Amino acid sequence: VLQCLNLASYNYLGFAASLVSGSSRHVSQQDNQLDQGRGVGCGDDDGQTKVSVAAIEGQCDAQDVSSTTATKTPSDNERCLLSAIETVRRFGVSASGSRTDAGTLAVHHKVEQMIAHFVGKEAAIVFNMGYATNSTCIPALVSEGDLIVSDSLNHASIVVGCRASGAKIKVFQHDNCVDLERILRRAILKGQSRTRRPYGKILIIVEGVYSMEGEICRLREIVALKRKYNCFLYVDEAHSIGAIGETGRGVCEHTGVDPADVDLLMGTFTKAFASVGGYIAANRDIVDHLRRTSSSYVYDTAMSPATAQQVISALEVLQTESGRARVASLRQNSILFRSELKARGFHVFGDESSPVVPVMLYYPCKMPAFSRASLQRRIAAVVVGYPATSFLSSRIRFASLSIYISFLIGV
Ligand SMILES: Cc1ncc(COP(=O)(O)O)c(C=O)c1O
DSSP states (O other): OOOOOOSSSSSSOOOOOOSSSTTTTGOHHHHHHHHHHHHHHHHHHTTTOOOOHHHHHHHHHHOOOOSSSSOOHHHHHHHHHHHHHHHHHHOOOOSSTTTTTTOOOOHHHHHHHHHHHHTSSSSEESSSHHHHHHHHHHHOOOOOOOOOETTTTTHHHHHHHHHOSSSSSEEETTTOHHHHHHHHHHHHHSSSSTTTOOSSEEEEEEBBBOOOTTOBOOOHHHHHHHHHHTTTEEEEOOOTTTSSSTTTTOOOHHHTGGGOOOOOOEEEESSSTSSOOOOEOOOOOHHHHHHHHHHHHHHBBOOOOOHHHHHHHHHHHHHSHHHHHHHHHHHHHHHHHHHHHHTOOBBBBBOOTTTTEEEEETTTTHHHHHHHHHTTTTTEEEEEOTTOOTTTEEEEEEOOSSSSHHHHHTT
């Protein structure tokens, strides 16, 4: 098994069990030959100093490896793991039923209360997948006669949810509030295309941090437009919850927006929380409505008890000194990683403190070469090209971490 520093998965806060071996599944035979030749340490074939993953791992075991925090990462992570194991012992592996069908357990109530409190909303509802959260809740919120105004780079789960809703969909240019306002103004002036009746509801959907671009959305401007045109606002915080804002409370905290100004705060547990599942936090009426109408809540088997417990444990850690230090360290590492890449001549997209760090390769033919070169240096990252990006904006996407980055770039 080839061991790599895993900058491919979204383990932003370092909660996942292994930070270094996650990419073994992606390793080809050719890469295995490398392993046989050199063992786990990074290659030094072009004379440059590279970080040895084995060395990093050793340091991690000893104590926190970040140059900026004093967190005791292993013990917090171990506590999360032991709680998950204990939950499996008490409740079993599966919830064995949908939430409305005897699948609701005490851990589900607890995670809902904790997430609502954490993001500053009255109530929350959790689902077994982030994908299912978007794809089944959007159709429960809007339907024929309503309008969705969606950012052009919104995630596939949002696109599927919008299409399934039956509402009219208009797409605005990515992160462009002028275009957003143009569409809103027109929709209100002209109404529905055939009947000219006013739309029932208008729902704006954006993401907190865009997973291919690394941009943090312009929430203040979007909230101002939502108020001006009396719309509803849905923000997908998959990549922002736990990862940005001073205490990890996401894009509202980062931009200084009151969570009351965002009608629906959606998020996933697969990134910063190193678990599985999704949530929507909103006022109690909306959450109660979703409990009755989201097909995932009614027909899907509920979140497994251990994954719910992992979210509870991660939220507990996040609200301690060491959890806050992880968030601060992630921010510092993201800024450092980006600026060091730029200093080395790379074109890097995204906001400086965003944990998503896309490095532009442009030409599709560079993708395999860059991927292989990264693996040779024992770094796993995701290369992304058409159709996920336009043909000439291929890129490699690194997910920043609260630890390791300073080791990686040798500062
Ligand atoms: C913005 C966004 N929303 C939703 C999802 C789906 O979440 P999950 O993978 O937890 O099902 C993702 C997954 O990457 C995402 O990036």
